[in-house]
Amino acid sequence: MLKTFKVGGVHPPENKLSADKKIEVLPIPKTVFIPVVQHIGAPSTAVVNKGDVVKTGQIIAKSSGFVSTNIHSSVSGKVKKIDLSPDSSGYPKLGIFIDVEGDHWMEEINRSEELVKEFDLDGPQIVQKIQESGIVGMGGATFPSHVKLVPPKGMKAEILLINGVECEPYLTSDHRLMMEKADEILVGTQLLMKAMNVEKAAIGIENNKPGAIQLLTGKAKHYKGISVVALKDKYPQGGEKQLIKAVTGREVPSGGLPIAVGAVVSNVGTVFAVYEAIQKNKPLFERVVTVTGKEVKNPSNFKVRIGTATSELIEAAGGLPENTGKIISGGPMMGRAIISPDVPVTKGTSGILIIPETEAKRKPYRECIRCSRCVSVCPMGLEPFLLMTLGQKQIFDRAENERIMNCIECGSCSYTCPSYRPILDYIRFGKAKVGAIIRTRKK
């Protein structure tokens, strides 16, 4: 029996159209727009001015606190302006526009493809390097990675979990990275183990990627303490709490962090970035992005410089289809619909999904028939139908008692509702309100 998390979950059609497409390097665009907030936490502070000449890999915005991170230029050229422009959230964000001139990298970056296995840094040095290199959770959460590696007082990490689940339909960037950079990921895993001072690491991969499971299982034998765990495919197994439950059997307590059960989770993309930062001295300024969709001519996986406009990626995948109705940054279950193809790729962009007009709009919703499917698919053991009503009717104290804050917003409830009810929309509304109430109470 393959391992998986126990409660809830759904099986949306996989549609992994680009699973066999090798990662291609996308040509460097003419200009980039690099927002100074690409992570959860305090915005970074720009340290360049209009007219400055920058090199690829140079710091252009500095971390402004512990939960914040550095941002590096992904290209070489001249800073055109520092201005507001919408990112994938749709809101205008402060960012740095750079006109590209050539591709001159910082001298200290090792640009060879050669695998470097040995390292002699100690834990704190690794954490510091990760912090300097601007690494954030690349599965989409974009939480600064160095913060996770330093456990709060009195807590100790026992196991490192590497998230190779990629349970979102369509997306294949993590899958391709595992297929093409397996050794690098394993070295990166060892670096993180050293940084956290743990003896054990497990890489969780869903059973729909047998190639990656086989490859990594074979290679992991040569790395001490790393095992590969094949998981039964089920959405949202890539959720941190679900992955921990699936691999270790432990449940992160409600309201708590993974470290409360001795676990720290990192996405394979993040682990690869850690490898590059430490073994190649290369900060995070490019990432793998899947460009896909049923109508897309050549669904692809691209290695993209941060700040590249989404439209450049779509062009490279065969152009925007005539009947496009929606463009999503991320996967179809948790991704964000973007307002225009001009928004930039950021550190958290795992994919660009193009949805045709016919599937872009939701169907009108009807009364709840109380079928309880939302309850049975909820991976957090909540009652989405009830939380929706409590959100709608603004009964926030009861919503809090019914654990609305435990919702991980995976969308399984809305996905499965036979009356097409916008369950998660109202839960999000309720969460925002209840969250605000809790914050005022703490003051």
Next chain:
Amino acid sequence: MSNLLTISPSPHIHSGDSARKIMFRVVYALIPALLWSVFVFGPDALRVTLIAVVACLAFEYVIQKYLMKIKPVITDGSALVTGILLAFNMPANLPWWIIVIGALASIGIGKLSFGGLGSNIFNPALVGRAFLLISFPVQMTSWPVNNRSGIDAVTSATPLGIIKEGIANGTPVSEILKSLPSTVEMLFGENGGSLGEISAILLILGGLYMLFTKVITWHIPVSIIVTVGIVASAFWLVNPEVYISPAYHLLTGGLMLGAIFMATDMVTSPMNPKAQMIYGVGIGLITISIRLFGAYPEGISFAILIMNAVVPLLNRYIKPKRFGEIKKQPIKA
């Protein structure tokens, strides 16, 4: 591409399953038992079903359009299901006007007075049946004999009715059973009674179809059947001359119809497995109590209606197991 892209929150895909598709799966699940009743009772079974369905759809349309003044939605399949289930609870020789009154009670009182699909507390088909059983006790309990040899003018009570009367007269159970079909015969549909209760095996078949197409889960039917089975066994083991066997209990009196199709009605059953099992055990206990100690020979429809009333309480106080609220963490990795 149109100029504007659609912006909406996630998720951006949907399973594609709809309330209408679910309702039609219930209809498909009912078809084998319906065909069997037509085979047994002849065109009369079809007549009762058609009148019930048409009346339910018509009342749904008229009440929604002229009383509630909303856009009628009779195509969602829910009134169709109510119509068939109502017919399944009627004898094949019921006069047409009683059927129409039953449909009005089901749709008008049972469903739309509460606000329509999703808002009703009681199973609409059972509201109709209870209404008729109290208003027309004679017509509702004179079933045509399950006699496939020819036209039947003779009516009789159901096996449970005959047994109840026999026990009341002091006849030993073994004597009464001699005149009734065997357990195996009843399993395969040699039972007397309303349209839909005569073939346990075909109802179970429909139930399995609903289970595999995820219309229902096992919790409610299994907890009802197990409860009735255990309590009936206990009494039977104590005194088999006064109490009939658990198998007989399970195969008669619409128990399968109630457990599989009526108690599992989504709108009127609880919303999580734990509460569903309490609800099922409650139905089982009330059913067997009515059968053993009550005035009616059969009890499941009243048992379901009583437990329907408890559902809001169950939903309020019985919660699913929340993730992250276990006390002891297993240590393995």
